[in-house]
Amino acid sequence: MFEHLKPAPQDKIFALMAAFNEDERQGKIDLGIGVYKDDHGKTPIMSAVKKAEQRLLETASTKGxxxxxxxxxxxxxxxxxxxxxxxxxxxxxxxxxxxxxxxxxxxxxxxxxxxxxxxxxxxxxxxxxxxxxxxxxxxxxxxxxxxxxxxxxxxxxxxxxxxxxxxxxxxxxxxxxxxxxxxxxxxxxxxxxxxxxxxxxxxxxxxxxxxxxxxxxxxxxxxxxxxxxxxxxxxxxxxxxxxxxxxxxxxxxxxxxxxxxxxxxxxxxxxxxxxxxxxxxxxxxxxxxxxxxxxxDSALRAEWEAELEAMRNRMIANRTALAEAIRERSNSTDFDFVAEHRGMFSLLGVSEKVVERLKDEDAIYMLDDSRINIAGLAEDRVVKLADALVAATR
Ligand SMILES: Cc1ncc(COP(=O)(O)O)c(C=O)c1O
The missing domain is CATH 3.40.640.10 (Type I PLP-dependent aspartate aminotransferase-like (Major domain))
Known part of the structure; x- marks a missing residue:
């Protein structure tokens, strides 16, 4: 049945995730996989979700x-x-x-x-x-x-x-x-x-x-x-x-x-x-x-909206901080677009060679096409990323 099959292409994101997990260097930065992370690199369960789950646990009466x-x-x-x-x-x-x-x-x-x-x-x-x-x-x-x-x-x-x-x-x-x-x-x-x-x-x-x-x-x-x-x-x-x-x-x-x-x-x-x-x-x-x-539920909804707002504001703060740190180091506005972008991602537009170098020399992981997950950047890593990026693109 399977003999004539050609190997199917694997999703590169999961290979990158595995490589990051195996990397033992201190201070490594994961800007790869597209899930929201907090400043500690965790993808938390929102508190409104926890409360709704608790309510469902208590009131659910069927699995039909x-x-x-x-x-x-x-x-x-x-x-x-x-x-x-x-x-x-x-x-x-x-x-x-x-x-x-x-x-x-x-x-x-x-x-x-x-x-x-x-x-x-x-x-x-x-x-x-x-x-x-x-x-x-x-x-x-x-x-x-x-x-x-x-x-x-x-x-x-x-x-x-x-x-x-x-x-x-x-x-x-x-x-x-x-x-x-x-x-x-x-x-x-x-x-x-x-x-x-x-x-x-x-x-x-x-x-x-x-x-x-x-x-x-x-x-x-x-x-x-x-x-x-x-x-x-x-x-x-x-x-x-x-x-x-x-x-x-x-x-x-x-x-x-x-x-x-x-x-x-x-x-x-x-x-x-x-x-x-x-x-x-x-x-x-x-x-x-x-x-x-x-x-x-108006109370749960308000709680969820506030949590979402905090996540959103954190991503925007990361964007502003990164764009500023790069500008200071490079004396150019080349990466200012990072602050204008919205959502979890920015495509930096640097070459695959630069992406490789950032991974090999600085333990900074991003997708081959230079997409970064801005939520993966902890506040205290902004400077490290800006330094490495400016050095690699000089
Ligand atoms: C553009 C876009 N569409 C759709 C999806 C699908 O998300 P999910 O199936 O996890 O809800 C994603 C997830 O990364 C996405 O980035």
């Missing part, structure tokens, strides 16, 4: 199936968190999914069933799982320009020129906020221009929002998506509770489909449910129950 579409209270809360009142409720449908990845899969299956010949346009660069996922559902991936490595910012003119040339068979995968891996994001005005373009061409948006609340706040991070939602007849969006609720291993996410009318939204929902039923039957319950409990 949750149903193919998952927890209705969770789905309603996720729609509200992402879209607020930007689109009439009768046009919106959602299913609970196993994480943001599961939600993306459900939506890609929906796209495949709606238009088997669709091409899915992915930003250059993007989360490394986007292209394999598009290929796995049998759709064709394509690439649109996004990041300007010379400035560290979005190359918006190149992006919009590509989008303007698309048509009805095209799907545009947009990061809702906190772009992974670059950290460079669209301004609200640019989101408006993307909406103009999609309106004109009929290309269909698939939005991936895995980091709501990690950039400028829950509502500000969703402002671009809500602008699209208020203007376009149809779109789909995957949301994730992995980062903003810290529920990585509990696999809580939501696949949201917005139709032109209640009738077409129902058609989309039925296809999503049938795809889920044939793939994994039902989503896991626990993480979604935790989220629904938090979002449905």
């Amino acid at each position: 199936y949750v149903g193919v579409g998952g927890d209705k209270a969770f789905n309603a809360a996720m729609i509200d968190l992402a879209l607020a009142d930007s689109v009439p409720a009768e046009r919106v449908r959602a299913v609970q999914a196993p994480g943001g990845t599961g939600a993306l899969w459900v939506l890609m299956m929906l796209i495949k069933r709606s238009n088997p010949d669709a091409r899915v346009w992915i930003s250059d660069p993007s989360w490394p799982n986007h292209t394999p996922m598009v290929e796995q559902v049998g759709l064709e991936p394509a690439v649109y320009p996004y990041f300007d490595r010379s400035t560290g910012l979005v190359n918006f003119e190149a992006m919009i020129e590509t989008l303007d040339g698309l048509g009805k068979n095209d799907v545009v995968l947009l990061h809702g906020c906190c772009h992974n891996p670059t950290g460079a994001n669209l301004s609200l005005e640019q989101w408006g221009r993307v909406a103009d373009s999609l309106e004109r061409t009929g290309a269909f948006p698939l939005i991936d929002m895995a980091y709501q609340g990690f950039g400028d706040g829950l509502d500000k991070d969703a402002a671009g998506v809500r602008l699209l939602a208020s203007r376009l007849p149809e779109f789909v969006m995957a949301t994730s509770c992995s980062k903003n609720f810290g529920l990585y291993r509990d696999r809580a996410g939501c696949a949201i489909a917005v139709g032109e009318s209640a009738r077409t939204a129902d058609l989309a929902l039925k296809q999503m449910l049938s795809a889920v039923r044939a793939a994994y039957s039902q989503p896991p319950a626990h993480g979604a129950e935790v989220v629904a409990t938090i979002l449905g």
